[in-house]
Structures are given as C-alpha cells and as structure tokens.
Amino acid sequence: MSRTQSSLPDFAAPPVTEVALSVQFDPLTALRTPHLGLLWQDFRDRFPKTEEHSPLPSVIEKFGLLGLAPIGVRFEATPPVPRCWFLNETGTKLIQVQQDRFVHNWRKIGQGDEYPRYEQIRQTFETELGIFCQFLAREQLGELAPNQCEVTYVNQILSGRGWEKHGQLGEVVTMWTPHHSDEFLSEPEDVHLAVRYVIPDSTGNPLGRLLVNVEPAYRVSDGTPIFVLQLTARGKPDGE
Numbered sequence: 001m002s003r004t005q006s007s008l009p010d011f012a013a014p015p016v017t018e019v020a021l022s023v024q025f026d027p028l029t030a031l032r033t034p035h036l037g038l039l040w041q042d043f044r045d046r047f048p049k050t051e052e053h054s055p056l057p058s059v060i061e062k063f064g065l066l067g068l069a070p071i072g073v074r075f076e077a078t079p080p081v082p083r084c085w086f087l088n089e090t091g092t093k094l095i096q097v098q099q100d101r102f103v104h105n106w107r108k109i110g111q112g113d114e115y116p117r118y119e120q121i122r123q124t125f126e127t128e129l130g131i132f133c134q135f136l137a138r139e140q141l142g143e144l145a146p147n148q149c150e151v152t153y154v155n156q157i158l159s160g161r162g163w164e165k166h167g168q169l170g171e172v173v174t175m176w177t178p179h180h181s182d183e184f185l186s187e188p189e190d191v192h193l194a195v196r197y198v199i200p201d202s203t204g205n206p207l208g209r210l211l212v213n214v215e216p217a218y219r220v221s222d223g224t225p226i227f228v229l230q231l232t233a234r235g236k237p238d239g240e
Contacts, residue, residue: 008118015229016115018154021125022096022103023237024058026145028136031099036084039097039135043128047086047095055083055098060148061235063198063206095128102132150234159225166190166216172227173214190216199235208235 040050083098092113096103104125106116133144163171169191170178176193180186193214201207211232219226 010117014115015155015157016153017108017156018105018152019115019118019121020103020105020150020152021121022101022150022152023129023144023146024060024101024148024150026147027100028142028144029099030141031081031136033081035139035141036081036097038139039132040084040086042131042135043086043095047088047093049085049087049089049091051085051087052082053085053096055080056096056101058100059234061206061209093124097132102129104128146237148234149237150232152230152232155229155231156219157227157229158219164225166225166227169193169214169227173229175212192216199233201238207238208233 040047081099083096083101085094085096087094090109090113092107092109094105094107096105104121106121107113108115136142136144157172159165163169165187167187167189168178169176173193175195176191178187191214193212195212197210197212198206199208199210211230211234213230213232215228215230217226217228218224
C-alpha cells in the first residue's frame, strides 16, 4: 500500500534525533578495504572525516518457519572488510559503506540542529547511492542486487509534557495501557517495550516489518527523564 506525500504527517517540532536510510544487498566480494579509500575521494569534499567500524550483520525479514532459523557461529577465513563512515564537518550527516550495505544517517548533535525532513533526506540518499553505483561500475566491482531496504527513526520524548516518570509510558504511546488489577504493584518503575508489526503488500502477503522499541533513559545534558522511541521499517524492495 502506498501513501501520497500529502498524506504523511508533518509536525512543527518533531522529537527526531536520528534518521537512517539503508539498502542491504548481496555481498560485493570484490569490494575490499582499498576500494573504500578510493570511494571516499568521491565524497571527500562533503564528508572530510572518516571512521572505521565492525560490519553490521546481515538482517533479512523472514516469515513463518523461515523466521525461526537456528543461531550459529560463523568463522571468517580472512579478516572482514570494515564498515567505513564518511562524516561531514559537524557530524550531523554521515555515510556508512560495507560489502553488503549502504547507509545515510542524519543526526542531531546540537540543540540548534533542525531535522531536515524525510523528503530531503530521501533525495540526498538517492544521490549518494547513485554515486556509489557509478563507483562500482567504474571499478568493475559488480552490480547492486538489493535484498532489504530499511528506514529508521530515533526519537527522544522528553518528560514534563504529559508524563513525569518512566512508569507512565501509557501517557506517551497508546499500545501500553496503565490498567492494573490492584494497588499493591500499580505503576511500574519503568517500562521497556518491543513490538513487531507485519507490513503487507498490495495482495496482503508479508512484505516487511515495522519494529517499535521504547527504552527509558535520561538526557545526558541535564538528567531529564526521556523515552527513546525507535521505529524501524524493513523489508524486501519492491522490484530491483
């Protein structure tokens, strides 16, 4: 089911602190660490800083019995190619690249950093992904074969606006009800919430999932109680 741009909600002061758009693809085994250095040259004017991190594990949404795959340990014959970050000067924007994933992140670093809205982030992501695909073609490293697409939003819900304590999650999200059978153990000290929804395609078959996670926390700057609400939509791309 698709939604038009005009039907999407728009908030005057969204509590968004991070947005990540990602495409996961079949591993590009020819892409090695030196190639990531060459790729940086295509982004260096806008992303002059770099970091190296361990690769993110491959994640594919499966359904039915296929979703109950056994847990195993994988041994690498050679050291894995790192996940490289290319960051802008302020660290509010970054690109992550590894053998099977390309990610664009926007992050709120300072109080004055304004969320640029989804449409702008999406357009920037598409431009950067196009540059990556051109690099793969130029260096003859293979073609992108996407197998999962992902959108993640991280929100910080501040206390003092309808709620005060971490046990009052029912004042923040409707999927948690604060009803109790008696007063002995009525309001919890805090609540951690994890919910999964199946996203259907136009025929009603499973296409992906929406994962909702809520964690109690405290704002680092002043210790204010917050809820960290993370929304991740992930599934098989519609076409190639």
